Amino acid sequence: xxxxxxxxxxxxxxxxxxxxxxxxxxxxxxxxxxxxxxxxxxxxxxxxxxxxxxxxxxxxxxxxxxxxxxxxxxxxxxxxxxxxxxxxxxxxxxxxxxxxxxxxxxxxxxxxxxxxxxxxxxxxxxxxxxxxxxxxxxxxxxxxxxxxxxxxxxxxxxxxx
Amino acid sequence: xxxxxxxxxxxxxxxxxxxxxxxxxxxxxxxxxxxxxxxxxxxxxxxxxxxxxxxxxxxxxxxxxxxxxxxxxxxxxxxxxxxxxxxxxxxxxxxxxxxxxxxxxxxxxxxxxx
Numbered sequence: 001x002x003x004x005x006x007x008x009x010x011x012x013x014x015x016x017x018x019x020x021x022x023x024x025x026x027x028x029x030x031x032x033x034x035x036x037x038x039x040x041x042x043x044x045x046x047x048x049x050x051x052x053x054x055x056x057x058x059x060x061x062x063x064x065x066x067x068x069x070x071x072x073x074x075x076x077x078x079x080x081x082x083x084x085x086x087x088x089x090x091x092x093x094x095x096x097x098x099x100x101x102x103x104x105x106x107x108x109x110x111x112x113x114x115x116x117x118x119x120x121x122x123x124x125x126x127x128x129x130x131x132x133x134x135x136x137x138x139x140x141x142x143x144x145x146x147x148x149x150x151x152x153x154x155x156x157x158x159x160x161x
Numbered sequence: 162x163x164x165x166x167x168x169x170x171x172x173x174x175x176x177x178x179x180x181x182x183x184x185x186x187x188x189x190x191x192x193x194x195x196x197x198x199x200x201x202x203x204x205x206x207x208x209x210x211x212x213x214x215x216x217x218x219x220x221x222x223x224x225x226x227x228x229x230x231x232x233x234x235x236x237x238x239x240x241x242x243x244x245x246x247x248x249x250x251x252x253x254x255x256x257x258x259x260x261x262x263x264x265x266x267x268x269x270x271x272x273x274x275x
Contacts, residue, residue, distance in 0.1 A: 031185040056244045060251070063216050067184045071218075114253040121236065121258045122227040129252045130217030136251055 021088035029074040029082055029099070034066035041086055041093075050158045058093065058156050061137040064130040065097060065152065073101025073150055092139075092157040099150050109143040109152075111135065162189045166197045169268050173202035174239075177212050182219030191222040195229055203234055206267050210240035215248050227258070235259070239267045 025040055027033040038059055045055065066082065074080040080101055087094040104110065112131025115124050135141060138154035145151075163178035175197050182190050198205050207223075209215075215223075227236045237259040241249065249255040261267035 031183070052243070053247070056247050059214070060216070060244070060248060063183070063214075067216060067218065071184060114251075115257045117253065117256045119257070120232065121224075122231060124224045124227070124254070124257060126221040126224045126228075127217070129220050129254075133217065133248070133251045 023086050025084045025086070027082050027084075028078070029070045029080040029101070030078045031067070031070060034063070034070055034082070037066065037082070037084065038062045041084070044086065044088065044093075045158070049160065051160070054156075054158045057137050058158065061134055061154075061156055062095075064134050065095075065138075065154075068130060068134075069097070069099045069101060069150070073099045073103075075102065091159060092155050094153070094155050096151065096153045098152075100148065101150060103145045103150060104143060107145055109141070162186055162193045164193050164197050168202065169206075171202060172204045172206050172268055173198060174206045174208055174264065174268075176208040176210075180211060180213045181215065182212060182222065183214065183216045184218040187218040187222040190219065191225050194222075194226045198226070198230060198234075205230060205234060205236045206239050206261070206264070207236060208239045208264060209242070209245060210263075212245060213242050214244045217248075217252075220248060220252060220254060223258075237261060237267060239264050 023041075023044060025037050027037045041062060042055060042059060045058075069082055070076065080099060083098040085096045110128075110131050112128045112133070112135060113125065114129070114132050134154075138156060141152075141154040143150070143152050162182075165176045165178060167174045167176075175194065177190075179186065223236070223238075230236055238249075239261045240263055241260060246255070249258075249260065
């Protein structure tokens, strides 16, 4: 957990511009701030227009992407900012996410891996599932390291309820 | 993390009293589970009916508990929310771990052979 003085209440600053379907959210790299950002983003979806399963998928994908930044790019220091731009374009949401943390290993987004059915439950890997889920849920996934920042962009498909 | 445990025959039922097992709580969950399963129960049934969501850190913590239990004791999951089921399906973890719809089904004798 980050020190108390970093757990500020209002780290999510949404400059909502729902009319032109683009919002920008910046938050401090902590787990609670990431959860609030996810709630803000899901709040942009008009209730009843998207299936619950797609909302779940959106939440799962964003949680993995943000956790990855908090835990790996910023190495759980709780210091640093995450900037998110969300564009609503039917049939989905387009995300661009920037951070100033450490680059991805070898400058590339790792692949991750699912459970291996040839092994017993107690022989499974303890990690790699987050990136595997991101790769399954996000389309047009692209990672770039530019000007000392990490930039991740992807699209999440949202189908009608 | 709040865990309650109760012995039912050869089963130890551990109920998670939290709405999420995620990056913020995974380490605590792992530590508390290790303390909860010091019993000699052959089957550990993890009741997740109160858990709304889980992420890859929570999944890693569950795998870590399975490693701790080793080959002789099994960890099985009970009462998964839709969102938790989605995570198990996406990671194909549903193919390697036994998942029960509810506790009654999990403890009935036929389930032992599965």
